[in-house]
Amino acid sequence: LPYLSDQLQELYPAVRQKLSKALRTWKPSETMDALPMLKAWKPVFGTKAWDKFTSAVVMPKLEGALAGLEIDPKNKPDTSRLVRVIGWSDIVSHRMMCAMLRELFFPKLLQSLFTWLTGNPEFDEVVEWYEGWKGLFP
Template sequence: HWLPLLPEWIITNILESLILPKLQHEVDNWNPTTDPLPIHSWIHPWLPLMDKQLEILYPTIRMKLGVALNNWQPSDSSALIIIRPWIKVFSPQVMEAFLCRTVLPKLEYCIQTLDINPNHQTIAPVEWVLQWREALPLHHFVHIFDKHFFPKWLQVLGSWLAGSPNYHEIMK
């Protein structure tokens, strides 16, 4: 509300001298595993006023999110909920590098350990991986499925077809 009334140099001074240090202090004390209020809810309102100046906070935010993701499992969708607001804030290259370091190995392991069984197939792990499609570039999914899913799937399908299969069941 004060923006139209104050000279730009005063606004800049307030943001850089008063607001940014307080935000830095709060980010330093923020714990993503225990804080009930998501960090984006109190950082993002400052984006229109301090866009580039807030970049000083991002390495700490990513580091703390990365530590919080150490014990994360793909079946828990809360990680994506926490990361989603940052997809457009962090540069695409930085976000991709962050996710490749923290999330992608767990998604890859999820598909790598998937048991393909036509008699009792559970597709939940595939859904857990695919929910990250808005955050990760497509080529990472191509790699995961090409390396870990399709070889096993083709082997099971080949074994299934080699016997005397029920083609109606295969079609389903």
């Protein structure tokens, strides 16, 4: 696709529309199926158009997946949602990914950690729990 990008330029709006339609039912909290489909188009569209597309179509889905993430030290963490979201870091801009994590993930993590630490925790457990979450990031 990158080799034909100039010849296909006039088709890009239609392609983006079809991709948007295909992603309507996609749930990033459940599957990574859409990733390979979109990965092929990233180098073709150009940074500005790609960021606009992912901001409108992909990011709301990833934000929804993170919004449903529960972080509770009392329960074994289900990290699959976060792993799937982070898996998109090659597709969405680092700026958008960082902003989303800063807004939707880290406040939950820090609040859970704060609540746990204000009790009388076993600090070895706290370190293990924290290191587990930290280890999910590249």
